[in-house]
Amino acid sequence: MSAQAPTIKDLGSSLPDAIRRFTPPPRFYPVLATIALFIGMFGAGSIRYEGFSSPQTILSVLVDNSFLIVLAVGMTFVILTGGIDLSVGSVVALSTMIAASTLRSGWSAPLVIVTVLLTGSVLGLLMGLVIHYFEIQPFIVTLAGMFLARGLCYVISLESIPIKNGTFTSFASGTIEIGDYFITPSVVVALVVLVIAAVVLHMTRFGRTVYAVGGSEQSALLMGLAVAGTKVGVYVISGFCSALAGLLFSIYTLSGYNLGAVGMELDAIAAVVIGGTLLTGGSGLVLGSAVGVLVLGLIQSFISFDGTLSSWWTKITIGVLLLAFVLIQRLFTRRTT
Amino acid sequence: MIQMTAEAAEATRTEPVVQMSGVSVSFPGVKALQSVGLTLRAGEVHALMGENGAGKSTLIKALTGVYSIDEGTIIVGGEPRTFHSPAESQAAGISTVYQEVNLCTNLTVAENMLLGREPRSFGRIDTRAMNRRAGETLTRLGLDIDPKSQLGTHPIAIQQLVAIARAVDIDAELLILDEPTSSLDADEVAKLFEVMRTLRAEGVAIVFVSHFLEQVFAISDRMTVLRNGQFVGEYLTAETTQLQLVQAMIGRELETLDKIEQAAEEHTVKTQGAPLLEVLDLGRKGSVESVDLQVFEGEVIGIAGLLGSGRTELARLLFGADTPDRGDMRMRSKGTKLRTPRQAIDHKIAFSSENRRSEGVIADLSIADNMVLAMQASRGWLRPIPARTKDRLVKKYIEALDIRPTDPNALMRNLSGGNQQKVLLARWLITEPELLILDEPTRGIDIGAKAQIQQLVADLAKDGMSVVFISAELEEVLRLSDRLVVMRDRRKIDERANEDVTVSDVLEIIAGEVRNDA
Ligand SMILES: Nc1ncnc2c1ncn2[C@@H]1O[C@H](COP(=O)(O)OP(=O)(O)OP(=O)(O)O)[C@@H](O)[C@H]1O
Ligand SMILES: [Mg+2]
Secondary structure (H helix, E strand, O other): OOOOOHHHHHHHHHHHHHHHHHOOOOOHHHHHHHHHHHHHHHHHHHHHHHOOOOOHHHHHHHHHHHHHHHHHHHHHHHHOOOOOOOOHHHHHHHHHHHHHHHHHOOOOOHHHHHHHHHHHHHHHHHHHHHHHOOOOOOHHHHHHHHHHHHHHHHHOOOOOOEOOOHHHHHHHHOOOEOOOOEEEEHHHHHHHHHHHHHHHHHHHHHHHHHHHHOOHHHHHHHHHOOHHHHHHHHHHHHHHHHHHHHHHHHHHHHEEEEOOOOOHHHHHHHHHHHHOOOOOOOOOOOOHHHHHHHHHHHHHHHHHOOOOOOOOHHHHHHHHHHHHHHHHHHHHHHOOO | HHHHHHHHHHHHHHHOEEEEEEEEEEOOOEEEEEEEEEEEEEOOOEEEEOOOOOOHHHHHOOOOOOOOEEEEEEEEEOOEEEOOOOOHHHHEEEEEEEEOOOOOOOOOOOHHHHOOOOOEOOEEHHHHHHHHHHHHHHHHHOOOOOOEEEHOOHHHHHHHHHHHHHHHOOOOOOEEEEEOOOOOOOOHHHHHHHHHHHHHHHOOOEEOOOOOOHHHHOOOOEEEEEOOOOOEEEEEHOOHHHHHHHHHHHHHOOOOHHHHHHHHOOOOOOOOOOOEEEEEEEEEOOOEEEEEEOOOOOOOOEEEEOOOOOOHHHHHHHOOOOOOOOOOEOOEEEOOOOOOOHHHOOEEEEEEOOHHHHHHHOOOEEEEHHHHHHHHHHOOOOOOOOHHHHHHHHHHHHHHOOOOOOOOOEHHHOOOHHHHHHHHHHHOOOOOEEEEEEEEEOOOEEEHHHHHHHHHHHHHHOOOOOOEEEOOOHHHHHHOOOOEEEEEEEEEEEEOOOOOOOHHHHHHHHHHHHHHHO
């Protein structure tokens, strides 16, 4: 009898104990914090506003921000290496302009898509090459890229161009039903990009080198890693993602607009930071950046549900959140080093 | 042993693995290497010797493609080769541990060991296999480190071991180890040597750089000596005495060795009056258990203990670099809780950390700026040090520590490893503290300079400064300290006046404790 007693006790306590004892690796802490924040905000909104608690609220945030997720994923690669890409907002605008103008001249949709994606990647490649081989600060180079891309928008057209192409419009009006709720094809694209990015970062040598370069570029070089290819590669990825985000944005707005996406690079950076990626590089997860985008989107939902709040509250909240997260990161990194 | 030598002789007759001849490398304003040769043979350990700044690391980097050579030839496996990057030399079978630990602290131990060579299945990195393989290599080196732990959470010595493990895991024809033992204890060194012997027997050529002469004589078959960037000669270890080697390295007669002997002074008991620093029950969870300690004016306290015994952690607590969660500290009988280094500096405590790479060196500042950093901080940023005073102090310490180059405006990043260490030491000496805590101050410093530094510490103590001296090198601790504190398992296990204590006594104290526990 006495021999059995502990077994029974073990059985009774093992599961909760296992959960209690389970500690995720420290690198997940910032992301968990972001997820907790997201859940907390969702809970608060559900209590406060009628109808907020519907899953559609979250799905709509996804629908309205799918392009931003793609953008943030590309930005995460760059920031993980310790760089920054300020050109992404302008490249989004440029992509919408190229898409709209080529479609207007009668190009086929697949050709347009390929052209846009190529343009973005090549822009990224050029910036990456300059950053690596001339050893110029990424901040400066991508700032120049930002002006260049914005300028090219005006070269293409001074006015906004509507998109009437059948493929694009049907993609824009398409929805995917999930029970009583819906998402758009753009959301699927964003999620696929997210999954691919996570796989590349964690399961390929390229991905691990991205983290190594962010940890210490000098060490990575001495370890014989392909530092040059990796550093240039992340800007190509960011350029590609910007172009893809541009395509999604043009579908979302069904137009090409040269003043569009102004400041969107800052939204992307904010999402990445809120998602727990260190601006100094070497630490962070793409999943975090996606949750970061959701947090930003949810703030907007708050505003629209409330109706009395001015939209400036979005900016103020983002500002406060960003500060809070950088402070949390500061405390966090101080404790682990 | 006899068999080994025979094997080495056999290998001599075959073609060298690497032959460098007439190699020159220059940096703006410095000729780091002038027409230097190096011949490395399979199945031989080749020691590369020379003072700080002699050009050892530069020669290695010229071979592995970090630096490009101005002139000369490099023949690898019978063919002339020029590597343009470390990746190329690695692909050609040259595996290198560079002088400073060059790993990524944000990644795990296993990732650091296998970066660029991760086992893959279906194109994806197989994390399980990676951790397993890293674990196997670590076990082979006799190391008990969790491959999944983040590298940055380990002390610098463990990081050095991981760097070695990474290099050993690469199936190389040539293994280069640039000062791999600088922060290791006798135990780890013995393990490393075992591995090196095995590799040598398998026919690997090994380059070994160290400032510990005993180690060099214990492991190497052949030596090449450099001085001021020039080739002095190649010697067979078995036919060379320590004295001949030192003369070849410094190019002068005996005086340096004499100096070392002189530094071994009598130790006087100085425990009168009130202590300068009194520590009661000081501790921090997971770092050091309750320690009591008294430091008197003009006294040198040596802290001995193996790697992981808590010696560095104790130093960090004394300085407030880590916050103690129990106990009391009194500086001159005033109760003080040191919560930050800033407070410690205000109490005239200085701390030269073992981790010079991440905590000390500011690579893009000049020697002079690096030196006055701590002094400036203690004065507050609003009271700049007068240029005259600054010049005078900087000059004084460049001379006292024989720092090369002697130009105060030379950039820190361009100094050899040993000279960087000297600048960091000067940074704290300049503040004229009442209590100086030195954690591995002579790491990577050549024997001549080591004697100078030891002399300097002894002189400072004579002038009334108290010193807490930590070093993995027990001889050095014994030579300098008046009182000895022995640490083990994060506890202080012994304290005694340093009268006729020998290295084996200390080892016995440490080992004795083990026996008692068992
Ligand atoms: N990047 C650089 N730029 C300018 N000078 C340099 C550079 N690297 C090294 N030097 C100089 O070249 C000389 C040789 O340095 P090296 O690092 O090879 O010395 P070392 O023999 O390895 O010394 P130590 O034992 O201190 O490690 C030194 O005078 C150093 O100041
Ligand atoms: Mg060196």
